[in-house]
Amino acid sequence: MKPFTYAKANDRADATSQAADDATFIAGGTNLLDLTKLEVMAPDRLVDINRLDLAEISETDEGGLRIGALVSNSDCAAHVRVRQVYPVLSRAILAGASGQLRNKATTGGNLCQRTRCYYFYDTAMPCNKREPGSGCQALQGFNRIHAILGASEACIATYPGDMAVAMTALDAAVEIESAAGEVRLIPVRDFHRLPGDHPEKDNILEAGDLITAVILPPPVTGRQIYRKVRDRASYAFALCSMAAVVEMDGDRIASAALAFGGLAHKPWRDEAVEALLVGEKPSAALFGRAADQLLAEARGYGSNDFKIALTRRVLIAVLTEATQEGAAA
Amino acid sequence: MTAHQKMDKADERNRLDDMVQGLVGTPMDRPEGPLKVSGQATYAHEWDVPDMLYGVLARATISKGRVTDVASSGLIGKNGVRAVITDDRLLRRPAQGGADEAPAQGAKQVDYFGQPIALVVAETFEQARHGANRLEISYEAEGNAAFDPEAEDTDTDLPEDDQLDQGDLDQAMRDAAFTVDQVYRTPGHNSAAMEPHCAIASWDGDKLTLRGSYQMLNFNINELADALHIVPDNIHMLSPYVGGGFGSKLGISPEAVSAALAAKEVGQPVCVALSRPQVFETTMRRSETRQHVRLACGEDGVLTGIGHECLVSNLPGEGFYEPVTQATHFLYGGKHRKLGIEVARVNRTCGGSVRAPGEAVGMQVLENALDELAEASGIDPVELRKRNVPDRHPEQDIPYSSRRFVEALDEGARRFQWDECNKKPGSLREGDWLIGHGMAGASRVNILSEAKARVTLQADGSALVETDMTDIGTGTYAILTQIAGEMLGLPAAKVETRLGDTDFPRGPGSGGSWGAASTGSAVFLACEEIRGTIAEAMGIEEDELTLADGKAGKGEAARPLADILAGKPLSAIGHIEPGQTLEEMQQATYGSYFAEVAVNAVTGETRVRRMLGVFGAGRILNEKTATSQCYGGMIWGIGSALTEELVFDNRDGHIVNHDLAEYHIPVNLDVPQIEVVLLEERDEYASPIQAKGIGELGICGAAAAVTNAIYNATGIRVRDYPATLDKLLADLPEA
Amino acid sequence: METTELTVNGKRHELEADSRVTLLDALRNHLGLTGTKKGCDHGQCGACTVIVEGRRINSCLTLACMHDGDEITTIEGLGEPGNLSDLQAAFVAHDGFQCGYCTPGQICSATAMIEEAKAGWPSFVSDDLAGPDALSDEEISERMSGNLCRCAAYPNIVNAIRQVAGGKS
Structure with a gap:
């Protein structure tokens, strides 16, 4: 860990003004300190934002929820209203990490969680994300946990989190305050980037930007499911995860919001898949077409080839469950 | 006083059974337990050593070649950095178990990616860590490294002692009614003990005190002395608590020697702890294996031939190789036999002992093959095994010592209700889950090693047991306390056991499952000697002496030991040596496993729902700690079956998943409530306490029960471990 | 500094x-x-x-x-020897450890975990997000999965915690 200066921010203005000067925010620190110990990240200045007034969950005027950026994963998952009307979010958070990590990890920090690519984590390895232009060692290396969708020749890393996958399916938005004090709302689905030629940029945050909250829209009716597939029963990152919010109208699908984790550099949402489902009667054939659509451009890199078949099976199973007759909301 | 016994013949006296204190065998709590659960047990990093500096090792980032420069001068004197150690005595590889001499030294030569090159010493841990990260090392790489054990151009050699060609296996295969002829692969494993390797070195003139985390101090002290070019008498090693070993701490590792060299150079104590990635990269790995198994049997299922030909790997020049066929030699009959091991020479982290070297992966595969033969022949897997238990060693024609294999198979089948279990692969389904049952046999060679221990019956009537033996979680504190208490008629609270100190009488340490029987026998012999002296004082024969609850004699006539001692402590050293019984008898431990798994029909994820192990390992010294050892072994089996795999990048030989996030050892939710049954047994050929080893038996075949159950659940044979979901997906029912 | x-x-x-x-x-x-x-x-x-x-x-x-x-x-x-907490004592009695190195972490984790469950927090394996009535073995195992034990004392760790938390086997 490189030496750094450490300062506590007292309020938002203090935080963003300090950060504009090339500092890194620290909230829970569970991912940042993991990476700084390895010197995968080596910030010169840390600004501790834990004193900021961002740890509340409140109802919005529209009937949704505003989850403060410093709300811990545990508090978010255990929040009564989240459990009642956004169960997919509770389930997704509870599927991630461990009880200890969820107690420390924050809503804003979790959005910024960096990839678990083995080569990104090992500073002896070339990595375009860690060191732009140095090359991608995963492309022809061991890439079991890597992307099958939206990757580039520069980077096939995945976003490893669970929470943002559920938020993507829920059409949540990230509230960001810039160094200049401007507040903007970015849909979670647009928050993370695809790697393209600049995999060093995980998301759309600019220097000095501070995530202040995640806004959940008013609850939707319908079935909510989070399915996570991993290499051990608990405490492991997703090989593939799926968040589904599906509403039926009689025997037809009224709406479907589907997001996938572990497959791409961002939580993956494909509106063409959803459009294909809406208005249709659930059937194996329909779900098979949905999987075809989702995976039309999918590409494996060797050790992650299985994810294509796995995702197909997960999609079909989750849609089958979500559209079963008598399925509870 | 020294009491000596060499096991040249069976000890049929079963003396422990004559004792009346009633401690041995009971599920007594670990005496050190309260210290461990309250954070007061002192592990290697936790000694309060004044003026201690911290050292962090810097690693090689090439796979083979030479270090041409270590840019030390840029670091020293700044940011708390005190020294950069590049001494020629730095270890290049860890020492193999029982090496008793220094392993490969000289870190200027690079043999594998991640090898330690230099030690950065600083005032604080944070400064040393950053210094090691910043240290610039220049290399001259050699291009002829080999990484893939199975590559055509990788050099291999055939250890002479491990090639058996008896009869004509090819002919037996042709003549057989049923055969199995399959290739299986198991990946590399890391011990991943929870305590990373650590050493604190401090010098007082020429005298070195090394507080470390090691399993076999009697050997470690010589390895360290040889590495440092000093005499062992100038070293004092302390390892009273070891946070898990599983083979990774059998020999000294880079932290020990670098800490000692650094402490000498800077003139202050130095603490060196490995980071978790360094534990993966610079301590022992279990070799991956390729195992070609051939089985031939008649219509009756009786084996006529066994082939077990294996490819393993290690660094060039390493004498150790994974002894995959160890139990295959004696477990099952069959006249025609071809067993061999080939060693590929690769530039990967050093291969060495990881819990139950040999059987852990050899039995796992052999027991898969037996399952395949059971299916081919239509004979129940339990019955098939029972039909193939030989009367005498099928190669050496020697008898077996106590062997409760058949009883373990029968008892396991009865308890698991094996007859009621699913017989048709892929036919049992509960919702999304495919249910299957599987079983496997267990076996592990038994070893007795030379050991000494001192027992002192103190004037107040309490006893002190002292030996350099270690407790790596195995229960040594408990069982030595129990043996001494039993023999001397003392409650456990009146016995204190001190371990892990080279100033105490020496033994073989913890490894190869020999610790309990070996050092336990030494304690037994010392106590017998003390009993003799007490008996003499009372004017009776030793075998007439009754010692119980701190008193000698029976009933009203019983006298407190303190009275008999009259202020004089009695001390004796027990000394056990292995002898002819190890040569003339095949000694081993045996057992059976039964497992029920659920395989998700959608995703291929496997969950173990039930697991039973039945084991016969001679006298059980402590039912509680022995059971825990078996849990541990079986859960390692679950990991080996389902999740554990060291992944090497064959472009440079580096370990890709060198941490606990990506090297998946089982977590709590991976493990059901497991049932362990310990069979009543005495093996008088094994040791004077009739005990055998149990620390590794629980893993030897356990994974096969799980993968055999996966086959039963799905109809899919995974012959390439671990059975991760990707290997099942293609053949699962349609989604 | x-x-x-x-x-x-x-x-x-x-x-x-x-x-x-x-x-x-x-x-x-x-x-x-x-x-x-x-x-x-x-x-x-x-x-x-x-x-x-x-x-x-x-x-x-x-x-x-x-x-x-x-x-x-x-x-x-x-707690300390002679005055162990209920969980510490249960870990000793059930042999919820072997080498003992992960044990302080297991016990601190379990101590707080029991409170989380009392507060009604659900887990990944809870059927109902309203939270479990009692800590089943599966609930204990999931909630303790952030504490690795290489000696693999997991069955006994669950036994010790169940005894103190009053869960159901």
Whole structure:
């Protein structure tokens, strides 16, 4: 860990003004300190934002929820209203990490969680994300946990989190305050980037930007499911995860919001898949077409080839469950 | 006083059974337990050593070649950095178990990616860590490294002692009614003990005190002395608590020697702890294996031939190789036999002992093959095994010592209700889950090693047991306390056991499952000697002496030991040596496993729902700690079956998943409530306490029960471990 | 250098240390409280679990200077030989450990976990997000999965916790 200066921010203005000067925010620190110990990240200045007034969950005027950026994963998952009307979010958070990590990890920090690519984590390895232009060692290396969708020749890393996958399916938005004090709302689905030629940029945050909250829209009716597939029963990152919010109208699908984790550099949402489902009667054939659509451009890199078949099976199973007759909301 | 016994013949006296204190065998709590659960047990990093500096090792980032420069001068004197150690005595590889001499030294030569090159010493841990990260090392790489054990151009050699060609296996295969002829692969494993390797070195003139985390101090002290070019008498090693070993701490590792060299150079104590990635990269790995198994049997299922030909790997020049066929030699009959091991020479982290070297992966595969033969022949897997238990060693024609294999198979089948279990692969389904049952046999060679221990019956009537033996979680504190208490008629609270100190009488340490029987026998012999002296004082024969609850004699006539001692402590050293019984008898431990798994029909994820192990390992010294050892072994089996795999990048030989996030050892939710049954047994050929080893038996075949159950659940044979979901997906029912 | 006031097991400490010092290293290397263990230093094993302001966290993944004024409970604060906490005693009785290295983390984790369950927090394996009525073995196992044990004392860890938490087998 490189030496750094450490300062506590007292309020938002203090935080963003300090950060504009090339500092890194620290909230829970569970991912940042993991990476700084390895010197995968080596910030010169840390600004501790834990004193900021961002740890509340409140109802919005529209009937949704505003989850403060410093709300811990545990508090978010255990929040009564989240459990009642956004169960997919509770389930997704509870599927991630461990009880200890969820107690420390924050809503804003979790959005910024960096990839678990083995080569990104090992500073002896070339990595375009860690060191732009140095090359991608995963492309022809061991890439079991890597992307099958939206990757580039520069980077096939995945976003490893669970929470943002559920938020993507829920059409949540990230509230960001810039160094200049401007507040903007970015849909979670647009928050993370695809790697393209600049995999060093995980998301759309600019220097000095501070995530202040995640806004959940008013609850939707319908079935909510989070399915996570991993290499051990608990405490492991997703090989593939799926968040589904599906509403039926009689025997037809009224709406479907589907997001996938572990497959791409961002939580993956494909509106063409959803459009294909809406208005249709659930059937194996329909779900098979949905999987075809989702995976039309999918590409494996060797050790992650299985994810294509796995995702197909997960999609079909989750849609089958979500559209079963008598399925509870 | 020294009491000596060499096991040249069976000890049929079963003396422990004559004792009346009633401690041995009971599920007594670990005496050190309260210290461990309250954070007061002192592990290697936790000694309060004044003026201690911290050292962090810097690693090689090439796979083979030479270090041409270590840019030390840029670091020293700044940011708390005190020294950069590049001494020629730095270890290049860890020492193999029982090496008793220094392993490969000289870190200027690079043999594998991640090898330690230099030690950065600083005032604080944070400064040393950053210094090691910043240290610039220049290399001259050699291009002829080999990484893939199975590559055509990788050099291999055939250890002479491990090639058996008896009869004509090819002919037996042709003549057989049923055969199995399959290739299986198991990946590399890391011990991943929870305590990373650590050493604190401090010098007082020429005298070195090394507080470390090691399993076999009697050997470690010589390895360290040889590495440092000093005499062992100038070293004092302390390892009273070891946070898990599983083979990774059998020999000294880079932290020990670098800490000692650094402490000498800077003139202050130095603490060196490995980071978790360094534990993966610079301590022992279990070799991956390729195992070609051939089985031939008649219509009756009786084996006529066994082939077990294996490819393993290690660094060039390493004498150790994974002894995959160890139990295959004696477990099952069959006249025609071809067993061999080939060693590929690769530039990967050093291969060495990881819990139950040999059987852990050899039995796992052999027991898969037996399952395949059971299916081919239509004979129940339990019955098939029972039909193939030989009367005498099928190669050496020697008898077996106590062997409760058949009883373990029968008892396991009865308890698991094996007859009621699913017989048709892929036919049992509960919702999304495919249910299957599987079983496997267990076996592990038994070893007795030379050991000494001192027992002192103190004037107040309490006893002190002292030996350099270690407790790596195995229960040594408990069982030595129990043996001494039993023999001397003392409650456990009146016995204190001190371990892990080279100033105490020496033994073989913890490894190869020999610790309990070996050092336990030494304690037994010392106590017998003390009993003799007490008996003499009372004017009776030793075998007439009754010692119980701190008193000698029976009933009203019983006298407190303190009275008999009259202020004089009695001390004796027990000394056990292995002898002819190890040569003339095949000694081993045996057992059976039964497992029920659920395989998700959608995703291929496997969950173990039930697991039973039945084991016969001679006298059980402590039912509680022995059971825990078996849990541990079986859960390692679950990991080996389902999740554990060291992944090497064959472009440079580096370990890709060198941490606990990506090297998946089982977590709590991976493990059901497991049932362990310990069979009543005495093996008088094994040791004077009739005990055998149990620390590794629980893993030897356990994974096969799980993968055999996966086959039963799905109809899919995974012959390439671990059975991760990707290997099942293609053949699962349609989604 | 940062000056941080920590209250550990009820005792106030003033720590003057490099800002890089984690809470774990502060406890072990600066305050002499070595009961809290370092198993991986990266939040992958749980050996360093302590209770901060009532909640279990990995002390390796947080800086000491971020805890100015915080109340911290470590294994040393839960009990000592002769006066063990119920969980500590249950771990001894059920042999919920072997080498003992992960044990302080397991016990700190379990101590706080029982409170989480009492507060009605659901887990990944809860059928109903309203939270479980009682801690089943599966609930205990999932909630304790952030604490690795290589000796694999898991069945006995569950037994010990079940005894104290009053769960159902």
